[in-house]
Amino acid sequence: MPYLIIDGQPLHYIDQGTGPAVLLAGSYLWDQNMWAPQISALSQQYRVIALDLWGHGQSGSLPSTTTSLDDIARQALALLDHLQVERATLVGLSVGGMWGARLALLAPQRINGLVMMGTYVGVEPEPTRQYYFSLLQQIEEGGSITPPLLDIIVPIFFRPGIDPQSALYQDFYAKLAALPADRLRESIVPMGRITFGRDDLLSRLGELDAASTLIICGEQDTPRPPHEALEMAELIGCPYLLVPEAGHISNLENPAFVTAALLTFLAQRN
Structure with a gap:
């Protein structure tokens, strides 16, 4: 499995297929396997790169110097440099979209x-x-x-009414339950605080290129409801x-x- 040492820690990623580059940036508490359906389809005609967030999947611990989503964006740019990717289309879901927008603002010449998806770059509402x-x-x-925390956290990620016995639900539940204490304390918890304590980026959204940007949201997304997606799209x-049944x-x-x-x-961008 390929790794790149960034800020003293191994960042795990996959690099599959050939063609124009697509960088997939996933959700908090999920590893790059969450993109399996898209990797399978997109890699038929694109070079698909997907990374594991620090403390997730096979990546190392959150580097001590990583204190903001801007740091994550800078680290992802270092990965593109290492892979000699001059331009990529970035697809970011949840926290992946939060730092993905920062990468697009940091290095617009690198983002095609x-x-x-399912993201919001404003501050987290205080409640x-x-x-x-x-x-x-x-x-x-x-x-x-x-288990009581799992029963609170796991449903947040899915549409209301999902079958809790479904493989999708049960697999995620089991992965979270198995996370060891050191990984939780060194990476997962601080990464959560970085994510939910983020600063406001809404005022800079107008700097993004509207012609090469798309907002996607599950129509039943509870943590990142459609009205947030509409607000960003308008800015x-x-x-x-809106993704039905999601x-x-x-x-x-x-x-x-x-x-x-x-x-x-x-297809419109390449």
């Missing part, structure tokens, strides 16, 4: 297109910020994501799509719809 921080504190103090002046992890709840939308967007 930007898709932000939810406090709520998420309280969950993170419980995880940090206990050193595990206990950018770009189109936005919550936050829309690319896995309705993979056919999302993959088709991405292929359409990529």
